Amino acid sequence: MNGFIALIGRELRLSVRLRADTIMVAGFFAVTVILFPFGIGPEPGVLSRIGAGVLWVTALLAALLSLDHLFSDDEQDGSLDLLLTSPVSPTVMAAAKILAHWLTTGLPLIILAPLLGVTLQMPSTSTIPMMTALALGTPTLSLIGAVGAALTLGARRRGVLMPLVVLPLYIPVLIFGVGAIDAAVMGFEATGLYAVLAGFLLISAALCPWAAAVAVRISAE
Amino acid sequence: MHALANPNRFLKLGDRIQPWALGLCLICLAVGLPIALAFSPPDYQQGDTVRIMYIHVPAAWMSLFCYGVMAAGSASFLIWRQPVANMMARASAPVGAMFAGLCLLTGMLWGEPMWGTPWVWDARLTSMLVLFFLYLGYMALGDAFDRPEQGDKAGAILALVGSVNLPIIKFSVDWWNSLHQPSIFSMAGISLDSSMILPLFLMVGAFQTFYIVVVLMGVRTQVLTAKVRAARLMRGT
Numbered sequence: 001m002n003g004f005i006a007l008i009g010r011e012l013r014l015s016v017r018l019r020a021d022t023i024m025v026a027g028f029f030a031v032t033v034i035l036f037p038f039g040i041g042p043e044p045g046v047l048s049r050i051g052a053g054v055l056w057v058t059a060l061l062a063a064l065l066s067l068d069h070l071f072s073d074d075e076q077d078g079s080l081d082l083l084l085t086s087p088v089s090p091t092v093m094a095a096a097k098i099l100a101h102w103l104t105t106g107l108p109l110i111i112l113a114p115l116l117g118v119t120l121q122m123p124s125t126s127t128i129p130m131m132t133a134l135a136l137g138t139p140t141l142s143l144i145g146a147v148g149a150a151l152t153l154g155a156r157r158r159g160v161l162m163p164l165v166v167l168p169l170y171i172p173v174l175i176f177g178v179g180a181i182d183a184a185v186m187g188f189e190a191t192g193l194y195a196v197l198a199g200f201l202l203i204s205a206a207l208c209p210w211a212a213a214v215a216v217r218i219s220a221e
Numbered sequence: 222m223h224a225l226a227n228p229n230r231f232l233k234l235g236d237r238i239q240p241w242a243l244g245l246c247l248i249c250l251a252v253g254l255p256i257a258l259a260f261s262p263p264d265y266q267q268g269d270t271v272r273i274m275y276i277h278v279p280a281a282w283m284s285l286f287c288y289g290v291m292a293a294g295s296a297s298f299l300i301w302r303q304p305v306a307n308m309m310a311r312a313s314a315p316v317g318a319m320f321a322g323l324c325l326l327t328g329m330l331w332g333e334p335m336w337g338t339p340w341v342w343d344a345r346l347t348s349m350l351v352l353f354f355l356y357l358g359y360m361a362l363g364d365a366f367d368r369p370e371q372g373d374k375a376g377a378i379l380a381l382v383g384s385v386n387l388p389i390i391k392f393s394v395d396w397w398n399s400l401h402q403p404s405i406f407s408m409a410g411i412s413l414d415s416s417m418i419l420p421l422f423l424m425v426g427a428f429q430t431f432y433i434v435v436v437l438m439g440v441r442t443q444v445l446t447a448k449v450r451a452a453r454l455m456r457g458t
Binding site: 147151152154155156157158161164165167168169171172175203207211214215218219221 | 299347351354355357358361362365366367371372374375378379381382383385389
């Protein structure tokens, strides 16, 4: 447990001192969402209808971009080998990295989403469902994506390979995440959809750190 | 079973099975295709378009079957380090992707006259499309490394992670309301007229034996490739 907290501290310190991930991912998220009103046209009816989907797809891409160097930075400077030889088990190491990734990139998106929802003409009633759905869904994105990032460590043409591997696995989260926001906006009961999102989160929290750890060890062999 | 873990013994057995499988495949096709496409009765609602079923349904089953083999092979490769199991998995992937693509394509051709649209975004179709992309991802990941062993292991993990999709496809028509009709198999038996069952099962037999032939070819190619690689490493070229 001490190792887990120490690792999260290390990741957070790295993120703060390099000032890379958080600001860039949030910036990417905002700029990409803002592209849609220009691309589709500013009609409020259209924008508010597609708003949930735009936010989710963009959050997905933002997660994917930042996951790219979840393990590869450490692999390149050699610290990944040190982490693997440390007494902390690789599964705990992967779990710490995933949690830190979500804290630095997933959480800012949740805070930013209502603001961007306003620019997409989404009704104010959608704010709470949007934040709930993203809060339940974005950790799953980090978890699944970490497996993809670990599997593609050291692969050729990694930039195109990672989306091909990870995006099909993201589709269920996308479907239920958008469904939850849409249901809440239209005044339907969304509890069941939240429950499905929470189910995805629990399953992937149980399996993904382990799978990512196995994959990291394979690449370090 | 353990004797088959030796690639050479596996190939010997494969050599014995392959001509039979090929012959059976050709017989099933020669008998099944004319019955399916010409002599079986047209459906009372769908008319002649129901004949697409004889390609569509076996292709769908085979695409799930191939992924099942891929997941099982990957698991036994990761757990017991069985190289042949991994070769089976690697050889099944392109065949499965082909069957999944065929299933999607024939489904679109069938949906156009029957549903009035070639594509709807419902659970059955979407999960099948995801399966198709999982195959592509598996193949791309397996070939993306300089060390083949690393690609084998990474691909095996991805195959296992992706296998959560299989039950979703199988039960999607039961769990969600869908334009797609439910499975013809249920607790009450087979809900398909006997005149259609025979050609359907002949086509399933043809697809299944075709799969066996192609997978054995794929495994043989991989064994030979590994031998060539080892020989070249020994010679240092």
